[in-house]
Amino acid sequence: MITSIQQAAVNAFGTWLQARLPDVKVEKRWVANDKNFPSAGRVVSIIPAGARRDTAMDLRQISRTNNGANNVDTIWQIASCMQPLQLDVWATSHVGRDDIIALLDNCLHLGDSYLTSISPFIDPVGYGVALNVADGWETHNTVADFTFEDPEIDDVSDDVGRSIFRARYSGTADFMLTVKTTTARQKRINFRLFLDGLEFT
Secondary structure (H helix, E strand, C coil): CCHHHHHHHHHHHHHHHHHHHHEEEECCCCCCHHHHHHHCCCCEEEEECCCCCCEEEEEEEEEEECCCEEEEEEEEEEEEEEEEEEEEEECCHHHHHHHHHHHHHHHCCEECCCCCCCCCCCCCCCCEEEEECCCCCCCCCEHHHHHHCCEEEEEEEECCCCEEEEEEEEEEEEEEEEEEEEEEEEHHHHHHHHHCCCCCC
């Protein structure tokens, strides 16, 4: 199975967040938390909140790799993307919810400091957090930048009268969409010669 770029971004964020919040259950896909929540205690759900929005851009070649004797694999950047996201915080007490919000205040403002491909001298904090994306996209050098607004507080009762203390963050994940193509190497050589203004047969 192939993972979509937006789900791969959510997976990267969820895995990273779970490592920083070991006492909180981080869900990378929507689940019916209002039904099974109390058994989990403290939960953060990451939910795509609408369609991915793509903005076309000029083609940019990211990498090129020889594939056997005759072909070459090329990765192209073709669009910038924005995926609306929602973080749902669930707790069984005011104190538990406030603790998660305090932890997220730190986690969600670490800037580029968690990218593996940058200088170690980058600022340790920033607005949002940027992460490398995996699930097959790491070979495309994909980075997702996550930013969230301040939380909205929402206290509710479930269908059996249990109190649930919630907070909701609206935000986005921004990343580049890349595609991979395989092309005959000689065709690429001829095309390059053509672009350079040289004649060939």
